[in-house]
Amino acid sequence: MAHDPHDSVTHHEKGGPENVGKSTTRRGEDVVKREGKEPGRYETKEKGESGRPAGKSTMRDQTGVNPVKTKS
């Protein structure tokens, strides 16, 4: 970020407000990149004039147990 020398509240020295408290929160978008989608969910065609994303889920999404694997 460009430093504005005229802005009295933007400063980079220790204790200044800028960059204080960097976020360490676990993010959904990072988790997806690392671990992939949750099992049982899949994308479908975009919806509406807005072209919003859409998706459905299978029975696998409803439970922690894989129903396909547990079929006897």
Added chain:
Amino acid sequence: MATATEATPSTQAAPSTQGSNKNLVEMHWDPITRIVGSLGIYTKIDFGQKKVAECHSTSSIFRGYSIFMKGKDPRDAHFITSRICGICGDNHCTCSCYAQQMAYGVQPPHLGEWMVNLGEAAEYMFDHNIFQENLVGVDFCEKMVRETNPGVWEKAAATEAPHAGAHGYRTIGDIMKSLNPFEGEFYREALQMSRMTREMFCLMEGRHVHPSTLYPGGVGSVATIQLFTDYLTRLMRYVEFMKRVVPMHDDLFDFFYQALPGYEQVGNRRILLGCWGSFQDPEVCNFDYKDMTDWGRKMFVTPGVVVDGKLVTTDLVKINLGIRILLGSSYYEDWKGHEIFVKNDPLGNPVDELHPWNQHTIPKPQKRDFDGNYSWVMSPRWYDGKDHLALDTGGGPLARLWSTALAGLVDIGYVKATGHSVVFNLPKTVTKPPVTFEWKVPQWSNTIERNRARTYFQAYAACAALHFMDQALKEVRAGHTKTWETFKVPKDAIGCGFTEAVRGVLSHHLVIRDGKIANYHPYPPTPWNANPRDVYGTPGPYEDAVQGCPIFEENRGDKFKGIDIMRTVRSFDPCLPCGVHMTLPNGRVIEERHSPATLNLLAPGK
């Protein structure tokens, strides 16, 4: 705190406005608001003329969100800005997500957007309910009216309520009794409704008022039939409640016009209303700035600016570019000549130096001086190409209903805007048949109409929620269970979000550089309503509405409560004073209290 000191006959207290008037009395209420109790109203009252001669609105707390947002991860913006408010934090969270979605180029799936809308509808139902019935209602309850206008109380006790069959209270006096704090029947019922509507909110957004499942790209709540059923059962109870509440408040407010001829002048000001729209329609809204005019007009509460009763625009781009942040009486340094973050919007339109995208917040603490600087609130204005208009929000609902009614764009069955009114169709509930209400554009932008609109907007929110529920259940039944989409934070981007916080307009303006926040300015409703005189000398809306306000209260001297002024300020939906100090003309402190005003009413001897 209320402080009263009588001005000397030489009128040193207000020489500029009152000349030789010997009845000028200074009355102060400080603090008076919800922003950590930091709003003060300082007046000079002419008891001879029975009206307020002068008013200054002041805020004594600096918050600085726009400063400490700098350099932060933009994905934290909604979590941080939610903490701006302990009542409508979710409105900030939602607005921040809108701004981030524009900056990241991501859209929530349909179901995610319907869930956000359901959460926000619950927030309106909750917040308006608790404020109207448990806080504003106290200003109109038996105990207050008996104390401030005994003659009006006698009349109320003898006046039949026109809609008694709908709400169950035979006389206006019975309605007033039901509003008595802690013991009134309706007061207590409203508390239960507040609890229930908060539960509704939590079903959609995890936690109230700082949502835990709301995030750019959608919501993390798991969408099941059970989730929506839990919401719907509560919603239908609220719909039934509304069938009593709307006619009850109509009876109460109409009575004040009848009992106190001229009461329409209390809190009256020029009709200058702003509404930034609420509830996105996922079918058309793509969060692209270039299409904002179109998707803004498809919002389920129509954005608009109303000047002198006429709708001058519904275009969110025009609304955005017209925003100016002025100084004049605020404790900040001018930022002229400092860095311009956004020279042109994505459509190529020039962005003013005084626009929130380009604002620099440079605090300059100083002593309060009503002839100079006296508030931490800046003075937001809307520039129409000619004038810097001091828009107010009408407490939220008045501007929302006015803009939506005149635009005539909303038609979802449960709600229909006609071009001059808004019609609400409430379906059959457990004990009541279907009911239709109609809010008609009023003659005035005054205290009573701000309060009346609040009640009608509660019905609006409930009706809108019924529509969102229908749409959400359609998605779930079709198997479209996706509620959230991933995104990537761009290196450089800008975004803006527009919605309605409960008490009015809310915008968030965001500038991202190197993947971090370079500039972030949230503009909630209170700065629009509570601001001081701007650089052109134009007073803010509280000041404007209180200045010239007639005094109908019968008490004088030590017993004067300033009820007409309090009703006016509260009609904009700030908070109750948390402490009261009152002094006699010679400066002797006669009373010091640190309890909500509602409790004061129950004090022994009252």
